Structure formats: structure tokens, C-alpha cells
Amino acid sequence: MKTATTPCCSRFRQGFHVVIPATLGLALILVPVHALTGTAQERIAQTGTISGFVRDSTNSESLSFVNVFVRGTTRGSATNRDGYYVITGAPLDTVTVVASIIGYEPARQTVDLRERPSARLDFRLTPTVLAGEEVTITAQRQRFRQSVEVSTVILDTREIQVAPAFVEADVFRTLQLLPGVQSVSDYSSAMYVRGSTPDQNLILLDGITIYNPFHLGGVFSTFNTDAIKEAEFIAGGFPARYGGRMGSVLEIINRDGNAMDYSAKANISLISSKALIEGPLPKVGPVKGSFMLAGRRTYFDKIVDLVGAATGMSKNPEFVGFPYYFYDYQAKANLDLGNRHRLTVSTFKGRDILAVEDEDEYEDAWSGRVYNGNGEQVYYRSRFNLDWSWGNTTSSLTWRWVASPHLVSKVYLAGSRFRYGIAIREHTYEETENSSGEVEQSTEELGFDIFDLVEDRTARAELTFLPNNRHIIVVGAEQKWLNFNMGWIFQTSISNSDTSFTRTDTSLWIEHHPIERAVYLEDKWRLSPQLLVKVGLRASSYSLHKGWNLEPRLGAKFFLRSDLALTASAGRYYQYLITANPGDENFRVIDLWLPAPQDQPAPSSDHLITGIEHLSERDLLLKAEVYYKTFANLVYLKQGYVFFMGPDATPGSEEVFSKFYDAKAAAHGLEFLAKKTSGKVRGWIGYTYAQTRWHTEEYGWHHPKYDRTHTLNLVADWQLTDKWHFSTAYSFATGNPYTPVLGRYRAYEEKYYQVEDYEASYTRFLVGKKNSARYPAYHRWDVSFVKRRPWWNGGFKETYIQILNVFNHMNVFQYFYSEKYDWETDQDLGIQRTAIPMFPFFPSFGVRYEF
Numbered sequence: 122m123k124t125a126t127t128p129c130c131s132r133f134r135q136g137f138h139v140v141i142p143a144t145l146g147l148a149l150i151l152v153p154v155h156a157l158t159g160t161a162q163e164r165i166a167q168t169g170t171i172s173g174f175v176r177d178s179t180n181s182e183s184l185s186f187v188n189v190f191v192r193g194t195t196r197g198s199a200t201n202r203d204g205y206y207v208i209t210g211a212p213l214d215t216v217t218v219v220a221s222i223i224g225y226e227p228a229r230q231t232v233d234l235r236e237r238p239s240a241r242l243d244f245r246l247t248p249t250v251l252a253g254e255e256v257t258i259t260a261q262r263q264r265f266r267q268s269v270e271v272s273t274v275i276l277d278t279r280e281i282q283v284a285p286a287f288v289e290a291d292v293f294r295t296l297q298l299l300p301g302v303q304s305v306s307d308y309s310s311a312m313y314v315r316g317s318t319p320d321q322n323l324i325l326l327d328g329i330t331i332y333n334p335f336h337l338g339g340v341f342s343t344f345n346t347d348a349i350k351e352a353e354f355i356a357g358g359f360p361a362r363y364g365g366r367m368g369s370v371l372e373i374i375n376r377d378g379n380a381m382d383y384s385a386k387a388n389i390s391l392i393s394s395k396a397l398i399e400g401p402l403p404k405v406g407p408v409k410g411s412f413m414l415a416g417r418r419t420y421f422d423k424i425v426d427l428v429g430a431a432t433g434m435s436k437n438p439e440f441v442g443f444p445y446y447f448y449d450y451q452a453k454a455n456l457d458l459g460n461r462h463r464l465t466v467s468t469f470k471g472r473d474i475l476a477v478e479d480e481d482e483y484e485d486a487w488s489g490r491v492y493n494g495n496g497e498q499v500y501y502r503s504r505f506n507l508d509w510s511w512g513n514t515t516s517s518l519t520w521r522w523v524a525s526p527h528l529v530s531k532v533y534l535a536g537s538r539f540r541y542g543i544a545i546r547e548h549t550y551e552e553t554e555n556s557s558g559e560v561e562q563s564t565e566e567l568g569f570d571i572f573d574l575v576e577d578r579t580a581r582a583e584l585t586f587l588p589n590n591r592h593i594i595v596v597g598a599e600q601k602w603l604n605f606n607m608g609w610i611f612q613t614s615i616s617n618s619d620t621s622f623t624r625t626d627t628s629l630w631i632e633h634h635p636i637e638r639a640v641y642l643e644d645k646w647r648l649s650p651q652l653l654v655k656v657g658l659r660a661s662s663y664s665l666h667k668g669w670n671l672e673p674r675l676g677a678k679f680f681l682r683s684d685l686a687l688t689a690s691a692g693r694y695y696q697y698l699i700t701a702n703p704g705d706e707n708f709r710v711i712d713l714w715l716p717a718p719q720d721q722p723a724p725s726s727d728h729l730i731t732g733i734e735h736l737s738e739r740d741l742l743l744k745a746e747v748y749y750k751t752f753a754n755l756v757y758l759k760q761g762y763v764f765f766m767g768p769d770a771t772p773g774s775e776e777v778f779s780k781f782y783d784a785k786a787a788a789h790g791l792e793f794l795a796k797k798t799s800g801k802v803r804g805w806i807g808y809t810y811a812q813t814r815w816h817t818e819e820y821g822w823h824h825p826k827y828d829r830t831h832t833l834n835l836v837a838d839w840q841l842t843d844k845w846h847f848s849t850a851y852s853f854a855t856g857n858p859y860t861p862v863l864g865r866y867r868a869y870e871e872k873y874y875q876v877e878d879y880e881a882s883y884t885r886f887l888v889g890k891k892n893s894a895r896y897p898a899y900h901r902w903d904v905s906f907v908k909r910r911p912w913w914n915g916g917f918k919e920t921y922i923q924i925l926n927v928f929n930h931m932n933v934f935q936y937f938y939s940e941k942y943d944w945e946t947d948q949d950l951g952i953q954r955t956a957i958p959m960f961p962f963f964p965s966f967g968v969r970y971e972f
Contacts, residue, residue, distance in 0.1 A: 126133065138281065155822070168211055169238040170240070172239075173205070173220055173242040174200075177225075179247070182379075183203050187199065187204070187246070187278065188221050189218065189244070189695070190208070191208060198590065203521070205529065209588075209589045210589075210590065212234070213238060214499045215233045217230070217347070222276070233465065240684055248837075261742065268679050269653050271357070271690040274796075277350075280295065283838040284850050291342075291348060292373065299805075299834070300356075300794050300807040300809045300834075301357075301748075301809055303811070303827050305826060310342050312371075316813035319700075319712070320699060321366050325369070325371070327375050329579075331515065348375050348376055350395055355370040355371075357728045362638050362641055362659075364659050365693070366694070369540075375451060378453060378454070379411060382401070383400035384937075385972055390509060394866060399411065400412065402967060407459050409457050415452075415948045416449070419448070419744075422444070422445065425426070426481065444477045448471070449472070450469070450470055456795075461522060461524075462520070467516070472510060475509040476506040476507070476508055477505070500552040506547075508543070509941065511540055519532070528584065530582070530585075532582045534738075535579045539573075541713070542573075545568065549564065549566075551564075556575060564616050570610040571608070571610075592645070597637045597641070599637075600638050605634075607627055607713070609627070613625075616972065637662070638910045639659055640660050642659030642784075643658075651681075653713075654677045657673070657692075664695075665716060666697075672694060673692065676689070684735060691730070699717055699756050700715070723754065726750065726753070728749075730749075740798050742794070742797075742798045742836060746794070752786040752787070756890055757815070785815075788811065792807070793806075793809075802838070804838055807833070826892065826936075831855045833852070837849050841907075845907070846909075859895070859896060860889060860894070861889040862938050863888060864887040865887060884940060897933055902928060903925045903926065908920050921968075924963070926963060926966075
């Protein structure tokens with residue numbers, strides 16, 4: 122299907138006519154309510170309002186979940202992700218306001234509310250050294266008291282950095298060690314969360330959707346951990362402000378940049394290096410700000426080139442070096458226009474490049490020619506080029522406006538682009554000289570291009586209304602203009618002395634320009650000191666389908682004691698974008714994104730979650746959750762249809778990507794998490810019992826490739842001394858399912874060749890029921906040792922060594938089947954099964970600098 126393309130700028134202007142008026146309309150409802158419940162109510166009750174931001178004094182980074190209270194009263198609040206707080210009902214008197222969080226010196230300010238009932242107080246907290254304590258302790262406790270979201274884990278930079286990983290720290294590898302998150306192999310960072318597939322995870326970087334967040338087919342994630350401030354992961358039951366996916370949410374928040382001083386970090390590992398620099402922007406009048414710039418690149422290709430040059434191997438025509446590398450960079454800048462407005466610009470680019478070039482030349486060493494069977498002299502030259510690249514490019518602009526102490530607005534404009542492309546060229550040149558001395562030249566060029574393009578232009582406006590200490594109301598509207606273009610193009614060009622021929626075949630061309638719209642409303646409501654609920658409703662529409670879909674959300678938290686709470690969540694979720702990857706693949710190089718089919722209902726999922734949480738006095742968090750999820754109208758690509766077209770797949774058609782199963786699925790499980798965030802030994806233990814089943818017309822009910830029944834993970838970080846610390850991660854899991862081979866048979870087929878018939882035979886394998894067998898259990902133990910020393914300009918230097926799979930346990934990636942034959946005895950020995958392993962024993966090392 123082809124439709125006209127609308128220019129991006131025009132589409133954004135259309136977005137302002139839809140999203141902004143819709144949100145402002147909601148604002149017109151809230152502002153009168155604000156006037157009644159805020160200002161007028163305060164006059165009657167003779168109370169005041171105190172609001173402001175809390176930041177770190179050393180770098181001006183916002184601090185979340187800081188306890189801010191009026192001393193001598195019960196009035197207080199906790200800061201949100203932006204470091205913003207509001208205290209209502211403060212007495213109209215001279216009061217002292219305290220901002221406190223362990224890991225920082227408490228800060229106090231005094232204000233006379235008799236002169237101004239609404240006061241703005243910003244705090245800058247100074248870090249302090251407390252043995253065995255971190256800012257995460259109090260933040261964890263405040264989060265326990267204030268947050269309603271179930272199945273939520275927030276990881277800071279330290280927790281991401283300490284977990285041993287392949288070559289360097291990886292947020293996705295760390296998340297795979299949490300309950301509810303499964304993986305298919307060591308070779309992929311893709312997350313399968315509570316029965317959901319990777320395309321059902323909403324991945325956000327500073328609010329921007331990332332469509333393929335992996336390098337090297339999933340071995341590395343695209344996120345530079347040095348640039349990450351925190352990562353919030355919601356495994357299910359997420360609130361109404363998140364939409365478009367039905368599995369989980371991962372929101373990555375980058376550092377704002379040091380607004381106080383310039384600083385830098387560098388990390389040199391075995392195959393890659395990365396660096397970060399941050400600092401204040403020049404101040405111009407009332408405008409001030411900060412920036413952060415981080416970049417990363419693998420350099421194994423450069424090492425191979427240097428070795429080749431030093432040894433002389435590069436002079437060999439057959440030397441090709443190492444053809445692959447990736448790079449990424451991310452930048453962020455904040456501009457404060459006074460104390461009420463902030464503009465944030467964020468950008469990211471990541472790219473994988475695989476380039477292969479090979480040239481062959483055939484000639485006789487003496488005469489410069491070789492002779493064919495007809496006695497002719499032939500000169501032959503061929504050149505082969507492969508350019509295979511993929512990557513993300515994103516950018517966003519955010520405007521935050523503190524319209525009043527009770528009303529904060531945010532407007533987002535964002536663009537995200539993912540492109541995948543393969544270009545193959547084969548050029549041959551042949552020169553033939555016959556016995557008469559006549560020379561004939563001919564050239565032939567074959568080309569093959571595959572590409573997949575996803576463009577996302579998003580406009581979103583959101584209002585946060587804080588009328589009192591019992592309600593936090595969020596309303597928003599969002600519109601996405603999407604552009605999908607996928608094509609397979611073949612080119613043939615032949616020329617010689619007599620003729621010239623060129624042909625281009627478009628075997629596949631898919632083009633769609635759907636639009637997603639959504640409005641949402643949610644209210645976090647403290648019904649009583651014991652009961653906290655979050656009620657939400659999201660309404661979404663998709664231009665390829667008719668009507669609107671309603672997505673109700675409900676979360677609740679009931680405190681049995683101040684340190685013990687029951688939790689529950691329920692919700693419906695719709696998804697309009699899918700990937701066309703086969704469900705049985707073990708190794709996913711790339712995601713091929715498509716809009717949901719026009720002739721099928723949108724995929725949907727229902728979540729039901731309940732659990733219990735306990736936070737001890739020493740900040741040991743214990744969580745147990747039970748979940749049940751159903752999936753309807755799933756789109757499941759038939760195996761093999763990505764690469765093979767049937768007889769009905771004519772050039773220019775979409776037949777190749779229309780062979781889908783109408784599938785459904787269900788998942789249930791039990792999860793347990795014990796997480797310790799203080800003391801010399803920190804980490805967590807997570808256990809998951811899970812069952813996921815899919816149903817298709819061809820296979821009936823069966824377990825998908827990623828299903829694991831039991832998973833146990835142990836992650837620990839031990840501060841041995843001031844200079845040394847040791848971290849470890851142990852994983853055990855029951856094996857993933859696979860379809861077993863039961864036997865083989867010989868198939869015969871009659872064929873006609875030239876003037877006679879002949880009978881061809883070949884071997885086929887007999888297979889069992891779909892995914893009815895399982896690989897052996899998975900075991901892996903990783904360790905890491907880090908030594909820190911003081912370094913230049915008050916910074917530090919860290920030297921580290923990591924060992925993956927310490928015991929070199931054989932974890933099976935997949936089985937490969939072949940016929941076994943003894944040529945000496947001329948005996949057929951049946952079928953031979955060979956196990957392909959995952960990561961073996963693998964040591965790596967590196968150095969980190971911060972100054």
C-alpha cells in the first residue's frame with residue numbers, strides 16, 4: 122500500500138493543532154479547579170504553599186524522593202523525578218523547611234508565609250560521607266511510601282556498573298538478572314518480560330522511543346552506561362501515561378550535565394572505548410544551563426588493521442581485516458530561562474557498520490592470460506562489495522513550565538528514526554582473445570538492496586496538577602506520525618561488444634503512513650494513610666483502524682504497617698506496531714518493524730498483578746508478586762516467510778509479509794525479589810517461576826522459544842576495602858524449548874533434465890511436537906574485581922578484570938543436525954547432533970578514568 126508522504130514540518134504543525142489544543146482544553150478544566158481547591162481553599166483554611174526544586178550542589182543534578190518537610194508539623198512531601206516538590210497546608214507563620222536524604226547534609230531554609238502565602242524554596246544539598254550509606258537508602262524508603270506502581274525496579278548507575286557483563290556494563294544485561302525477565306541466549310540482550318516478546322517492550326531514552334536498542338545483533342545495548350542517571354523498569358501494570366506497547370516499560374534518563382564545573386570520564390576496555398564530558402554552559406543574563414556529551418566506539422577493526430600492517434599481512438590481497446564496528450553518541454543540554462522555564466534538548470545516534478570488499482583476478486603467471494577449453498586466452502576479474510548497516514537517530518525538545526506551585530506543564534517534540542539496509546554488489550569483467558587476435562569484452566553486475574525504515578514524529582503535552590497532599594493528577598495528549606518503508610530491489614546489468622541489458626526488479630515494496638493518537642488521565646489518590654491508589658484511563662486510536670480503544674488502568678497499595686504493604690494492579694494495553702521476525706529464531710540480528718495489519722484487530726493484553734512488599738529498617742526490600750496475562754489478536758509471522766517467497770509472491774506485492782498466524786497467548790508466574798541497597802555487601806536475589814503458552818492454528822498450544830520455567834539470579838557487590846571491591850552474578854535457569862528431531866526419511870522426486878528423466882533423492886528429518894523438548898539447564902557464574910586509585914585533578918582511576926562463565930559450563934545455544942556416515946566402512950550411522958555453545962570461559966579487562 123502506498124500513500125502520499127507528508128513533509129515532517131507540516132506534520133508537526135498539524136500536531137500542534139491537535140495535541141496542544143487538546144491538552145490546553147484539559148487545562149481549562151483544571152485551572153478553575155486549581156483556583157477553587159488551591160488559592161480559595163488556602164484563604165479559607167489560612168494555610169500556605171511551599172514549592173521548589175532540590176538538586177545536588179556539586180553538579181546540579183536533580184534529586185528524586187528527597188524528604189522535604191516543615192519542621193514541627195506533619196506537612197511534608199517528596200520530590201519527583203525532576204526534583205520538584207510541593208507542600209500544601211503549611212501554617213501562615215514563620216516556618217523552617219528541611220530537605221533531607223541520607224548521603225547528603227540536611228539543608229534548612231526559613232520563610233515567612235504571613236508575607237507571601239506561596240513561597241518558592243530551592244535547595245542544593247551537599248554530599249557527605251556516611252559509612253556504608255548511599256542516597257539510595259532514603260530514596261528507596263520514600264519510594265516505598267509514595268509509589269503505587271507494582272513490578273517496578275529503579276536502577277542507578279552504580280547498580281548497572283557493578284554487575285559483570287560481556288566486556289562492559291550493560292543496562293539490558295543487568296535487567297536480565299531481575300525476576301520476570303527472560304533471555305534466549307548469551308548472544309542477545311533482548312528482554313522477554315512475563316511472556317512478552319522484545320517488540321512489546323516500550324524503550325524510552327529521555328522520553329524518545331528507541332526502536333532497535335542493540336548493537337551487534339543484541340550482544341551490546343545502544344546505551345552508554347556512563348551517561349545514564351537512572352533506569353526505571355516496569356515489568357507490567359504500568360500507568361496510563363505509557364502506551365503503544367503491551368509488555369513492559371524501560372525508561373532511561375540521561376544525566377543533565379554538571380552545571381557547576383567541568384568533569385570527564387573515560388573507559389578503555391578490551392574491544393571498545395567510551396568517554397563523557399559535561400559542564401556548565403556560558404551564562405547569558407538570566408539564562409544558564411549545562412551540557413553532557415558521551416560517545417563510544419569499538420576498535421577491534423583498527424587493532425586488526427594495525428597488526429596486519431605491522432606483520433605485513435595487509436599487503437596480501439586476500440587480507441580483509443575485521444569488517445565490523447559500531448559507534449554511538451548521545452548529547453543533552455539544559456537551558457534555565459529564569460526559575461520557571463526549562464528547555465531540554467536531547468539527541469542520540471547509534472550505528473552498526475559491516476563492510477566487506479573482496480576482489481579476485483585470474484590470469485596466467487607467464488602470459489598474463491589463462492586458457493579455456495577452446496584455446497582462447499581469458500582474463501577475468503571480479504569484485505564483491507557488502508555494505509550492511511543499521512542504527513537509530515533521535516532528537517527531542519522539551520519545554521517545562523512551572524505555571525504555578527500546583528501546576529506544571531511539559532511539552533515534547535521528538536523524532537526517532539531507525540534504518541536497516543543491506544547493499545550487495547558483484548561486478549565481473551571478462552576479456553577473451555581468440556586465435557585470430559580478436560578481443561571481446563563483457564561485464565556483468567548484480568545488485569541486491571534490502572532496507573527497512575521506521576520514522577516516528579511525536580508531539581506530546583502533559584499537565585501535572587498538585588491540588589493538595591492527597592492528589593497528583595496527570596493529563597496528557599499525544600500524537601505520532603509514523604512512516605514505514607520496506608523494500609527488496611534486485612538489479613542486473615549485462616553488457617558486451619554487441620548488446621547491453623539492464624533490469625531492475627522490485628520484489629517487495631511496503632509503505633505505510635499511519636497515525637497514532639492518545640489522550641490519558643491518571644490520579645494518584647491517597648484515600649487514607651493506609652490506602653494509596655492510582656486510577657487511570659487512556660484512549661488511543663490508530664488511523665488504519667476505526668474508532669478508539671479504551672485502556673483502563675488501576676493500581677493500589679495498602680499498608681498493613683509502615684514497612685509492609687499489599688499491592689495490586691490491573692490494566693488493558695493495545696499495541697499498533699509489530700516486528701516481522703519469526704518466532705523460532707535463536708539469533709536476532711535486527712528487528713523488522715511493521716504497522717499492525719489493517720484487516721486485523723489491534724493486538725491487546727490484559728494484566729492482573731498482586732503482591733506484597735516489605736522494607737526493613739536496614740533497607741532490605743522483600744517483594745513477592747503473582748501475575749496473569751492474556752494476549753489477543755497477536756500477529757505471528759509464519760516461519761521462513763521473511764526470506765522465501767511462495768509462488769503467489771509476485772514482484773511489488775506484500776505477499777511475503779502477509780503470511781501471519783492469528784495467535785493468542787497466556788502467561789502466569791510467581792516472582793520473588795530480595796534487594797539490599799546499603800552496607801558493604803549489596804545486591805539482590807531474584808527467583809521466577811513462569812509459564813508462557815502460545816496458540817496458533819498450525820501448532821495449537823505450545824511453549825514459545827523463550828519460555829523458561831525456573832530462573833534464579835544472584836547479584837552481589839562487596840566493598841572489600843577502600844580500594845578494592847568484588848562483584849559477582851550467578852544465574853541458573855531451566856532450558857529453553859526446542860522442537861526435537863525424531864528421525865529421518867529419504868524423499869524422492871522425479872525431475873526432467875534435457876532429454877531424459879531421472880530420480881533425485883534427499884534426506885528429510887522427522888520432528889516432534891512444536892517445542893516439546895528443552896535444552897539442558899543453564900548455569901553461569903561471572904566475577905569482577907575492581908581497584909580504585911586517586912588520579913589527576915581529584916579524580917580516580919579504576920582498573921578492572923572480569924571473567925564470564927568461570928567454570929566454563931557448556932550452555933547449549935542450539936542443536937545442529939546432520940547425517941553421520943562412515944566412508945571407510947561405507948556404513949550409514951544415522952543422525953548426528955552437535956551442540957553449539959554459548960559464551961565459554963571469557964576474561965576481559967579495562968581501565969576507567971574520572972576527573
